[in-house]
Amino acid sequence: MPETGWAGPGGRLSGLGVSQGRAAGPLVRMAGPPSLPAPRPVADPEAEAATAVKALEAVTADLNRRAAAARTGGGGEAAEILEALAMIADDPMLREEAETRARGGADAAHALEAAFNGHQDALAALGGYLAERAADLDDLKHRAVAAALGLPVPGLPDPGHPYVLVAGDLSPADTAGLGPDVLALITERGGPTSHTAILARARGLPAVVACPAVADVPDGTIVGVDGASGEIALGLTPEQAAEVMERDRAERARLAAATGPGRTADGHPVRLLANIGSAADLRPGAEGVGLFRTEFLFLDRKQPPSPEEQTAAYAEVFERAEGPVIVRTLDAGTDKPLPFLGLPEEPNPALGVRGLRVDRLLPGVLDAQLAAIAEAARATGADVRVMAPMVTTPAEAADFARRARAAGIAQVGVMVEVPAAALRAVQLLREVDFLSIGTNDLAQYTFAADRQHPALADLLDPRQPALLGLIEACAAAGRAAGKPVGVCGEAAGDPAVAPLLVGLGVTSLSMAPSCVPLVREALAGLTLEECRELAREALA
CATH class of the missing domain: 1.10.274.10 (PtsI, HPr-binding domain)
Incomplete structure (x- = not known):
C-alpha cells in the first residue's frame, strides 16, 4: 500500500467493516450454485x-x-x-x-x-x-x-494460493470451513452480526460485508481489505499487497506482545474477557471468560444431553480457562434452535419463547443445567458465575437467582438485552450480583431493526445515542449498587466503541479473543476522563 492512503490505483470501494485488520491479495470469487437442468421424464x-x-x-x-x-x-x-x-x-x-x-x-x-x-x-x-x-x-x-x-459441490474455491474471498454472501457452512489460504472476506450482502461477521472476528480475519459493488470487480484483481473502516483498495501491485500483509503481521505481533490486564492510561481497571462457545475457543490474553455460550455445545443434539455429559463439557472449559468464567444458560430459540427441546414453531420467534423464557414451557431444563454447572464448578474449583439470557422483569431475575443459588452457584447475574430490563436495572440489581449487556439484541429491540439486516446497519450502530443511554442507565445502577456491569455484545470488541462504553461506566468488556489486543491498546491510550468525554459527545 502507498503511504499516502488506502486507495489503490484502481479506485476504492466501501462496505461495512466487521472484523479488524488489513490484508491484500488476488480476489477470488466463490463458485455459484449449480444450474438446474429442465425436468426430465422419469422411468424409475x-x-x-x-x-x-x-x-x-x-x-x-x-x-x-x-x-x-x-x-x-x-x-x-x-x-x-x-x-x-x-x-x-x-x-x-x-x-x-x-x-x-x-x-x-x-x-x-x-x-x-x-x-x-x-x-x-x-x-x-x-x-x-x-x-x-x-x-x-x-x-x-x-x-x-x-x-x-454428479456436479462439483458449490462453495469455497481452492486456487492453490492465498486469496481474498468474495461472495454474494457466505453461508455458515462456508464461513466455518474457511482454510488458511483465505486472507480476508468481502461479501455483497450481510450485516454486522451475521455468521460471517462473528466467525471472521473469532478467527481474526479482516472482513467487509454489505459491499454490493464488489460484484463488478474482475477475478484476479489484487485488492486490499481494511476490516476496520470497511474500505477496499483496488488494483494494488504485488509489491503493495506484500507490504500490506507485512505491516499487518507486524501490527498483530506488536499487539500480541502487549499483555496484562485492561486499564486506561491513568490506571482505571477494565476487565477484558473472552466470548467462547466451547473449550476449543479459549485463547491466551483475556482475563477470563465473560460469555460462555453453552447452547453451542448442543446445537446438533436430537436427544437431551445427560447430566454427566453437561457436567463434563462445562468442566473442560472451567479447567482450561484463566480467570473467572461467566456461563450463560441455554439461549435457545430463534437463530439457535435446540432440537432436543422440541419447542413449537412461532409466528414471531424473535419476540417469543427464547432464552430464559423457555423455562415457562420446560422448567426442568434450567434446573438440570444449573445443577451440572454447579457440579462442574465444585469438581474443578474454578471461579464460576452464571447468568440468564432474555431477562425482562425483576421478578424473572429474582426467580433465576433463587434457583441458581439453591443449586450452589454464589455469583448470579442476568443479561440486559431488552429495553425493559435496562429501564429497570436498579430493580434487577437488587436481585442479582451483576449485569451483562448484550448490545446485539439490545440494539435490535431498541430500534425495532432486525440485527441481521444489512440495510438497517446504521440503526444497529452501537454508537446510537438511544442505545448508549440505556447502557449508561445500567452502568449508573451498577455504581449505585456497588455491583459490576459489563458488555458482552459485539460492540465490546470494537476498539472505537470500547472507550465509549468505559466512559459510560461499564466495568468489563467481553469479546472474541482476537479482539482483546486491539481493545487493550485502545483503552491504554486514553485516560478515564477522556473516555468519559467521548461518551458525553456520543450521547449528545
Whole structure:
C-alpha cells in the first residue's frame, strides 16, 4: 500500500467493516450454485427417490467431516455451526418430502429443489430470525442438487494460493470451513452480526460485508481489505499487497506482545474477557471468560444431553480457562434452535419463547443445567458465575437467582438485552450480583431493526445515542449498587466503541479473543476522563 492512503490505483470501494485488520491479495470469487437442468421424464421413480436420499446423505456426511476437522483444529464454534447444518440436511421430514416428490414423478434434482423450497417458505413465513435462517437452506439445497446431478459441490474455491474471498454472501457452512489460504472476506450482502461477521472476528480475519459493488470487480484483481473502516483498495501491485500483509503481521505481533490486564492510561481497571462457545475457543490474553455460550455445545443434539455429559463439557472449559468464567444458560430459540427441546414453531420467534423464557414451557431444563454447572464448578474449583439470557422483569431475575443459588452457584447475574430490563436495572440489581449487556439484541429491540439486516446497519450502530443511554442507565445502577456491569455484545470488541462504553461506566468488556489486543491498546491510550468525554459527545 502507498503511504499516502488506502486507495489503490484502481479506485476504492466501501462496505461495512466487521472484523479488524488489513490484508491484500488476488480476489477470488466463490463458485455459484449449480444450474438446474429442465425436468426430465422419469422411468424409475424409486431410483430417483434413492438418488435424492443419497444426495442428502452425502451432504450430511461432508458437513460432519468438516465439523470434525474444525473441532480438531480448535474451531469449536465453527464445528457447532457445521454440525447444526448437518442435522438439518439429515432431517427425516426433508428426506421424506424429497422421496415423496420423486415417487410422484420428479427427477431427483427437482425433487430436492422442491423439498428445500417448501422448508424455506415455511421458515420465511415465520419472520424474524427464522426467516434469516431460511437463507441457510439455500446452501444446503445447492449442495444436495449438485450431489444428485454428479456436479462439483458449490462453495469455497481452492486456487492453490492465498486469496481474498468474495461472495454474494457466505453461508455458515462456508464461513466455518474457511482454510488458511483465505486472507480476508468481502461479501455483497450481510450485516454486522451475521455468521460471517462473528466467525471472521473469532478467527481474526479482516472482513467487509454489505459491499454490493464488489460484484463488478474482475477475478484476479489484487485488492486490499481494511476490516476496520470497511474500505477496499483496488488494483494494488504485488509489491503493495506484500507490504500490506507485512505491516499487518507486524501490527498483530506488536499487539500480541502487549499483555496484562485492561486499564486506561491513568490506571482505571477494565476487565477484558473472552466470548467462547466451547473449550476449543479459549485463547491466551483475556482475563477470563465473560460469555460462555453453552447452547453451542448442543446445537446438533436430537436427544437431551445427560447430566454427566453437561457436567463434563462445562468442566473442560472451567479447567482450561484463566480467570473467572461467566456461563450463560441455554439461549435457545430463534437463530439457535435446540432440537432436543422440541419447542413449537412461532409466528414471531424473535419476540417469543427464547432464552430464559423457555423455562415457562420446560422448567426442568434450567434446573438440570444449573445443577451440572454447579457440579462442574465444585469438581474443578474454578471461579464460576452464571447468568440468564432474555431477562425482562425483576421478578424473572429474582426467580433465576433463587434457583441458581439453591443449586450452589454464589455469583448470579442476568443479561440486559431488552429495553425493559435496562429501564429497570436498579430493580434487577437488587436481585442479582451483576449485569451483562448484550448490545446485539439490545440494539435490535431498541430500534425495532432486525440485527441481521444489512440495510438497517446504521440503526444497529452501537454508537446510537438511544442505545448508549440505556447502557449508561445500567452502568449508573451498577455504581449505585456497588455491583459490576459489563458488555458482552459485539460492540465490546470494537476498539472505537470500547472507550465509549468505559466512559459510560461499564466495568468489563467481553469479546472474541482476537479482539482483546486491539481493545487493550485502545483503552491504554486514553485516560478515564477522556473516555468519559467521548461518551458525553456520543450521547449528545
